[in-house]
Amino acid sequence: MSGSKSCARLQGVLLQQLLDSVDSILFDCDGVIWRGDQVIPGAPQVINLLKQHGKRVFFLTNNSTKTRRMYADKMSTLGFDVTEQEVFGTAYGCAVFLQTACGLQGQKVFLMGSQAMRQELETVGIQQTGVGPDHVSGGPGDWANVPLDPEVKAVVVGFDQDFSYMKLNRALQYLIQKDCLFVGTNRDTRLPLEGGRAVPGTGCLLQAVETAAQRQAQTVGKPSPFMFDCLASQFGVERERCLMVGDRLDTDILLGSNCGLKTLLTLTGVSTLEDVAGHEESGCAERRRMVPDFYVESIADLLPALQG
Amino acid sequence: MAGAFSFKGCQKIRGPQIRSLLEAKDFFLFDCDGVIWHGENAITGAAKVVNALVRHGKNVVFVTNNSTRPRENYVHKFSRLGFADVMLEQIFSSSYCSALYLRDVVKICGQVFVIGCEGLRRELQEAGIPCLEETDDPDATIYDCALAADVKAVLVGHDDKLTFLKLAKASCYLKDPDCLFLATDNDPWHPLSSGRILPGCGSLMAALEVASGRKATVIGKPSRFMFECISSQFKGLEPAQCLMVGDRLETDMLFGFNCGLDTMLTLTGVSQMEDAQEYRNSDLSTNHSLVPDYVVDTIADFLPAFEELEEESN
Numbered sequence: 001m002s003g004s005k006s007c008a009r010l011q012g013v014l015l016q017q018l019l020d021s022v023d024s025i026l027f028d029c030d031g032v033i034w035r036g037d038q039v040i041p042g043a044p045q046v047i048n049l050l051k052q053h054g055k056r057v058f059f060l061t062n063n064s065t066k067t068r069r070m071y072a073d074k075m076s077t078l079g080f081d082v083t084e085q086e087v088f089g090t091a092y093g094c095a096v097f098l099q100t101a102c103g104l105q106g107q108k109v110f111l112m113g114s115q116a117m118r119q120e121l122e123t124v125g126i127q128q129t130g131v132g133p134d135h136v137s138g139g140p141g142d143w144a145n146v147p148l149d150p151e152v153k154a155v156v157v158g159f160d161q162d163f164s165y166m167k168l169n170r171a172l173q174y175l176i177q178k179d180c181l182f183v184g185t186n187r188d189t190r191l192p193l194e195g196g197r198a199v200p201g202t203g204c205l206l207q208a209v210e211t212a213a214q215r216q217a218q219t220v221g222k223p224s225p226f227m228f229d230c231l232a233s234q235f236g237v238e239r240e241r242c243l244m245v246g247d248r249l250d251t252d253i254l255l256g257s258n259c260g261l262k263t264l265l266t267l268t269g270v271s272t273l274e275d276v277a278g279h280e281e282s283g284c285a286e287r288r289r290m291v292p293d294f295y296v297e298s299i300a301d302l303l304p305a306l307q308g
Numbered sequence: 309m310a311g312a313f314s315f316k317g318c319q320k321i322r323g324p325q326i327r328s329l330l331e332a333k334d335f336f337l338f339d340c341d342g343v344i345w346h347g348e349n350a351i352t353g354a355a356k357v358v359n360a361l362v363r364h365g366k367n368v369v370f371v372t373n374n375s376t377r378p379r380e381n382y383v384h385k386f387s388r389l390g391f392a393d394v395m396l397e398q399i400f401s402s403s404y405c406s407a408l409y410l411r412d413v414v415k416i417c418g419q420v421f422v423i424g425c426e427g428l429r430r431e432l433q434e435a436g437i438p439c440l441e442e443t444d445d446p447d448a449t450i451y452d453c454a455l456a457a458d459v460k461a462v463l464v465g466h467d468d469k470l471t472f473l474k475l476a477k478a479s480c481y482l483k484d485p486d487c488l489f490l491a492t493d494n495d496p497w498h499p500l501s502s503g504r505i506l507p508g509c510g511s512l513m514a515a516l517e518v519a520s521g522r523k524a525t526v527i528g529k530p531s532r533f534m535f536e537c538i539s540s541q542f543k544g545l546e547p548a549q550c551l552m553v554g555d556r557l558e559t560d561m562l563f564g565f566n567c568g569l570d571t572m573l574t575l576t577g578v579s580q581m582e583d584a585q586e587y588r589n590s591d592l593s594t595n596h597s598l599v600p601d602y603v604v605d606t607i608a609d610f611l612p613a614f615e616e617l618e619e620e621s622n
Contacts, residue, residue, distance in 0.1 A: 136468050143468070144504030161450055165470040168507045172497070176505070189518050199450050199476050200519035208515035211496045212507035 031247035031269020042300025044079035049306035062186035062221035064158035090185035113158030154181035186221030223254035342555035342577020347501030353608025373493035402528035407435035424465030461488035479519035493528030530562035573600035
C-alpha cells in the first residue's frame with residue numbers, strides 16, 4: 001500500500017470495525033499485558049472477553065526466561081484464561097528452530113541461557129552444556145584452551161543472568177569452529193521490570209558474542225517471522241484477519257508489518273508516540289514499516305467494545 | 309607532510325628502502341603484542357632493533373591497547389627480554405591514557421565505575437582518579453542492587469571477571485547523560501602467543517553500548533587520543549617525523565592514518581598481507597585508511613640497514 005501511513009487512535013467505531021475484521025489477536029506480554037509481575041489493569045478482562053466473543057488469542061513474547069508452561073501458570077495466577085499451546089516464547093521458539101530448521105534433534109548445543117531454555121530444549125530432544133554460573137579460574141592460557149565438548153553443534157544465546165567473561169570466552173571458542181551454528185533468541189536491548197525499571201536484555205549478550213566471534217547469529221524472536229510462522233501453521237491463522245498488539249515498534253510492529261498483519265501499539269511499555277512520529281516522518285521505507293496502524297493508551301481501551 | 313617515497317604503498321620493503329626510512333624518521337612508535345613480542349618471547353632481533361634505534365639517536369615509544377597491566381610491568385618485561393633501558397615514560401598503554409583522559413581532559417570530579425582489571429585500576433589510582441570499590445555484595449541481584457551516588461564516568465576495559473550484574477550497574481549509571489562512557493579500546497578479540505584468541509574489550513563495550521543506547525568514547529588505537537598523550541609529553545613532535553609500526557590493520561594502521569603518521573605493517577602478528585590487499589582493493593574508500601604504507605616480514609628486517617649504517621660510519 002502506498003501513501004502515508006497514519007497511526008490512528010483506536011476507539012469508538014474504528015475499534016468496533018477492527019475487532020469485526022479480525023479472528024485472531026496476538027499479544028506481546030512485557031509492557032502489554034503485564035510489567036514484571038504486575039498485571040496491566042484491565043488486561044485479564046480484555047483477553048477473557050475476546051475469547052468469549054469467539055476470537056482466538058495468542059501470546060508472542062521475546063522473553064526467553066520461561067517455558068510455555070511457566071507462562072501459562074503465571075497467566076492463570078494473574079487471572080488470564082490461557083492454555084500452554086497459546087503461548088509462544090523464545091525459549092520454546094528457539095528449541096523448535098534448532099529441531100526443525102537446524103535438524104539438531106538428538107544433538108547437543110552450548111547454551112548461554114536460562115533453565116527454561118534448557119527445559120524447552122530437552123522437550124525436543126536436544127541436550128545442552130553450559131547453563132548456570134561459570135566462574136573464571138586459571139589464566140589466559142587456560143581460558144583459550146578450555147576443553148570443548150566435541151558433540152556441541154551450535155552456540156545458543158538467550159537471556160542469561162549468569163553471563164560472564166568465562167561464558168563469553170567459551171562461546172567464542174566454539175564459534176571459531178566454522179561449522180558450529182550460532183542462534184540467538186532475540187535482540188531486545190532491555191528486559192522490562194515492574195515500576196519502569198529495566199535490566200540489559202539478551203541483545204547485549206548477543207552483541208558481545210557476535211563482536212568477539214566476528215559472526216552474526218540467526219535470531220528466532222520478533223521481528224523475525226519464525227515464531228509467527230510456527231503459530232500460523234499450528235493453528236491455521238489467516239494473516240489478513242489477524243491483529244498484532246505490542247509495545248515495541250522495532251519488534252512487535254515490525255513483525256506485524258513483515259507478516260502482513262494489522263498492528264496496534266499500546267503505550268504501556270517501551271515505545272512512545274514520539275517514536276512513531278519519528279519513523280513516520282523519516283522517509284525511510286524500513287522505518288515506515290514500524291509505524292503501527294492504530295494505538296491505544298493501554299489495552300484496557302478495548303473494553304468498551306467488549307462489554308455490554 | 310610525510311615524505312614522498314616512491315616505494316610507499318602497501319608493499320614489502322627491504323634494506324635500502326628501510327635505510328631511507330630510518331634516515332627520514334626521528335620518532336618510532338611500536339605496538340607491542342605481535343610486533344615486539346609474542347607473550348613472554350621477544351620477536352627475534354627485536355631487542356637489537358630497538359637498541360639500535362636508540363643508539364642512532366631516534367626516539368622510541370611503545371603504544372599498546374593492552375589495558376591489563378600497569379606500565380611498571382612493561383618496564384620489567386622489557387628488561388627481562390633484553391631491551392636496554394626502556395623507561396616508564398616511553399610506554400603508552402590504553403589504561404595509562406584513560407587515566408590521563410579522566411584527569412587532564414575531563415578533569416573529573418566524582419567517581420569512576422570501572423569494568424576492568426587490576427592493572428587498569430592501578431593506573432587510575434596512580435593518577436589520583438577515584439574508582440568505585442569493587443564490592444562483592446552477596447545479596448545483590450540484578451533486580452535490586454545498590455548504586456553509588458556521584459558516579460561521573462563508566463570506564464570499560466578488559467575484564468575477565470565481568471558479570472551480568474556489572475553490566476546492569478553500568479547501564480544504570482549511563483542513564484545519566486552527564487555520566488561519561490569510556491572504553492580503553494574496541495579490539496573485538498586478542499590473540500595469545502599460542503595462536504588462540506580471547507574476547508577483547510570491544511565485545512564488552514558492544515554489550516554496554518546496546519544496553520545503554522550510547523556510544524563509548526574509545527581511548528586506545530585507532531582513536532587519536534594516545535598520540536595526543538605522546539605529543540604532550542614530547543613537545544614539538546610533528547606527525548611527519550613519525551613511523552607507526554604495528555601488526556593489526558584495524559587498530560595500528562588506522563591509528564597511524566588518523567594521526568597523519570606513516571604506517572608500517574609487520575607480519576609477525578594478527579594481520580596478513582592478504583588482509584591489507586583486501587582493504588586496498590575495497591570499493592569502500594574508508595577501508596583504504598587501513599592500508600599500510602610499508603610492510604616488513606618482521607621488524608628484524610631493520611637490522612641489515614643498521615649494519616650498513618654502522619659499517620659506513622666506521
